[in-house]
Amino acid sequence: MNELTVSMTVNGEPRQVRVEARRTLADTLREDLGLTGTHLGCEHGVCGACTILVDGDAVRSCLMFAAQADGCDVVTIEGVAASDGTLSDVQQAMHQCHGLQCGFCTPGFVMSITALLELHPNPDQETIREYLSGNLCRCTGYQGIIAAVKVAAAAREQS
Amino acid sequence: MKPSSFTYHRFDDLADVTEALTRLGDDAKLLAGGQSLVPMMNMRLARFEHLIDIARIDELRTIERRQDHVVIGAGVRHCVVERDAVIESDVRLLHASTPLIGHFQIRSRGTIGGSLAHADPAAEQPAVAVALDASFDVVSSRGSRTIAASDFFVGLWETAMNPDEVLRAVSFPVWSGRLGVGVAEFARRHGDFAIAGSAVQIEVSENDEVVRSAIALFGMSATPHRSRSAESHVTGHQLANVDAIELGRLGVADIVDVSQDSNVSASYRRDVGAAMLAEAWRRAAADAKRRI
Numbered sequence: 001m002n003e004l005t006v007s008m009t010v011n012g013e014p015r016q017v018r019v020e021a022r023r024t025l026a027d028t029l030r031e032d033l034g035l036t037g038t039h040l041g042c043e044h045g046v047c048g049a050c051t052i053l054v055d056g057d058a059v060r061s062c063l064m065f066a067a068q069a070d071g072c073d074v075v076t077i078e079g080v081a082a083s084d085g086t087l088s089d090v091q092q093a094m095h096q097c098h099g100l101q102c103g104f105c106t107p108g109f110v111m112s113i114t115a116l117l118e119l120h121p122n123p124d125q126e127t128i129r130e131y132l133s134g135n136l137c138r139c140t141g142y143q144g145i146i147a148a149v150k151v152a153a154a155a156r157e158q159s
Numbered sequence: 160m161k162p163s164s165f166t167y168h169r170f171d172d173l174a175d176v177t178e179a180l181t182r183l184g185d186d187a188k189l190l191a192g193g194q195s196l197v198p199m200m201n202m203r204l205a206r207f208e209h210l211i212d213i214a215r216i217d218e219l220r221t222i223e224r225r226q227d228h229v230v231i232g233a234g235v236r237h238c239v240v241e242r243d244a245v246i247e248s249d250v251r252l253l254h255a256s257t258p259l260i261g262h263f264q265i266r267s268r269g270t271i272g273g274s275l276a277h278a279d280p281a282a283e284q285p286a287v288a289v290a291l292d293a294s295f296d297v298v299s300s301r302g303s304r305t306i307a308a309s310d311f312f313v314g315l316w317e318t319a320m321n322p323d324e325v326l327r328a329v330s331f332p333v334w335s336g337r338l339g340v341g342v343a344e345f346a347r348r349h350g351d352f353a354i355a356g357s358a359v360q361i362e363v364s365e366n367d368e369v370v371r372s373a374i375a376l377f378g379m380s381a382t383p384h385r386s387r388s389a390e391s392h393v394t395g396h397q398l399a400n401v402d403a404i405e406l407g408r409l410g411v412a413d414i415v416d417v418s419q420d421s422n423v424s425a426s427y428r429r430d431v432g433a434a435m436l437a438e439a440w441r442r443a444a445a446d447a448k449r450r451i
Contacts, residue, residue: 024161027161043160045194
């Protein structure tokens, strides 16, 4: 077996897993670490449902092997809310603006928006659409999600 | 939708990579950002006995201005190219084309060297490299050599590199003077592979005459197409005297092997290419006009 040990920080906790080399980071998070909030839609980098943060960058966890994340800082949707369950500003804005219906794509959107607001704290409409173009949603029609980005950005600017 | 089994290798030193490539031969494949390779492996379109991860080799991650060139390490990620101040000021066409690659999550991982070595005909950066006469620095355990962009792309997903060679860096000439750059592409959905696209860089004199031009198309055929006919059509002429639509038509006229597939006929792709060249020209001309 082509197994190896991967050490990484996941949502602030040091984690160590023994995985096959071919194990994707998405499958490691879901199957080996029980973090099933990261969803898998297409498994070839198109749908964006598996988007997470690796060393602060939004990435497709289906297009990374766990081995490549060795030593990295990983944040998934489970690490976004406060430990007492208080929603992050992005999650709160998605809730307020009806940015989700079935919820399958939502973890990926929340991670992408979280990364977007780090890069562009006050994004215009065009920037928001550009940065959300890598996440697919079959329910909402996107308008609520775009509104949520604006609400979260405005709330950050006020605070 | 899971890749087949392989052995994973990761090295911090390029010499270890070239040694491993020589030793493992055709059973090994280099893994950089993995944004093209991993989907192909997930779909079982590709399988390898050994993957050699080169993403953590410091030597491959530098961006350096050397005299009249900017030398970019093959392992520099697209998101770094996008935000690098040296590339933004000195290789503007590359800076302008990078945001068109996939989505920002793809650019977080994908690398310039991976994109060039993968040599997808619809990719932006190979066309930029061909337009600007970039040169490719490749290395193996036998030594190193330089390959001109015009010789680098030899076919569909095929380059002039040998199986034991690694792309170390790509060097882009720096243009001086009053420049204009423009990139345009058409894809069915945002972030998809382009049906066709074009990259244009021009240098313009004080009285709006084009003194130098670099024009390439991508997505048209198996390799990026440098359009010498389009370049000679604009060089020596006033910006205002170039008809963009005529330029577009002229630029695609001499491509003999236009690709076709189940969705896109060759004649439609040729029309799209012409329209994208026209648009890239308009953007380059407008960009030059802004820089008086």
